[in-house]
């Protein structure tokens with residue numbers, strides 16, 4: 001009998017994989033449950049798990065994803081599972097949720113561990129994607145000391161695990177290490193302009209020390225490291241009460257409330273779609289590139305433009321009274337951010353494929369369906 005996987009052309013199989021992945025988060029009743037009055041009902045899955053690729057033992061890896069139940073982590077888990085690997089998702093569920101990975105629970109290739117990376121853990125793995133860390137200012141500032149502990153001890157423990165198991169280690173770093181940048185757009189060679197004592201320092205400096213730790217382990221103990229500097233990312237499964245601009249605006253627009261812009265709205269941001277980021281992370285992990293790599297979408301918008309786009313997209317064909325309103329600026333909020341992705345293009349052959357508008361349409365559809373389930 002012919003093998004359906006091997007018969008597909010690369011383009012067809014890429015498209016099919018994307019569609020398969022979309023189904024995982026669009027089946028919201030399975031992942032988020034069905035709301036019935038004051039109850040929530042989770043259907044018992046009687047069907048099959050999503051089909052995963054058949055890998056021969058030479059190519060199949062045991063992959064640890066810390067923070068795997070979070071927004072980016074859960075999409076990464078989906079991709080790695082569909083690629084046929086054995087995946088361990090480790091999370092303390094501070095900002096992540098089991099519902100993001102429900103569709104894999106019980107699958108023979110998948111394991112979910114509740115654990116805090118601040119404590120060491122013994123596992124046998126070939127690769128570690130280290131994402132565990134709250135990413136939104138609201139969450140990382142709610143316990144700044146814990147954020148610093150997660151950034152330092154969490155990274156220290158995972159690098160120790162990588163050293164013992166000789167696993168390759170990828171750090172999810174951030175564009176926040178550039179602080180309020182004096183160089184625009186930001187190349188990896190820019191050392192940044194971070195306020196070390198401000199309210200964002202727990203995260204920005206936490207990630208800077210996580211990078212320093214990674215390169216120290218690489219120099220001193222030959223740990224095989226990769227460092228991704230991630231710029232703003234959005235998509236389905238974003239935590240919608242985390243106060244970040246994309247989820248805030250979409251939620252406010254869907255509920256016909258005014259969109260709140262902090263400051264004059266002239267600050268710029270670039271937003272990448274989560275699937276592009278996940279592709280970049282996997283490419284970086286599987287490459288020989290040990291220097292830090294920016295992953296982001298250079299399409300630049302002011303916050304005001306962005307608010308107007310969302311208002312228009314959500315309000316399409318409907319009466320809306322919502323408008324953009326301005327509130328006082330937030331301390332240390334960077335004014336400009338734009339990735340220079342020359343290195344990602346040259347060294348990884350990576351660049352974003354999903355435009356901001358296209359990604360936004362999918363995200364609005366996801367939030368709308370989740371909101372419908374709530375009512």
Ligand SMILES: NC(=O)c1ccc[n+]([C@@H]2O[C@H](COP(=O)([O-])OP(=O)(O)OC[C@H]3O[C@@H](n4cnc5c(N)ncnc54)[C@H](O)[C@@H]3O)[C@@H](O)[C@H]2O)c1
Nearest residue numbers: 067070071072092093094095096116117132133135230233
């Ligand atoms: N989303 C973005 O725009 C963005 C931008 C730059 C960098 N990043 C980085 O990517 C990673 C993932 O971000 P995200 O947007 O998915 O955030 P998220 O908050 O949705 O996910 C973080 C996950 O880590 C878990 N976690 C937090 N502290 C932990 C701990 N001590 N032990 C174990 N698990 C812990 C959370 O429960 C959550 O599941 C983070 O490291 C973040 O710094 C994200």
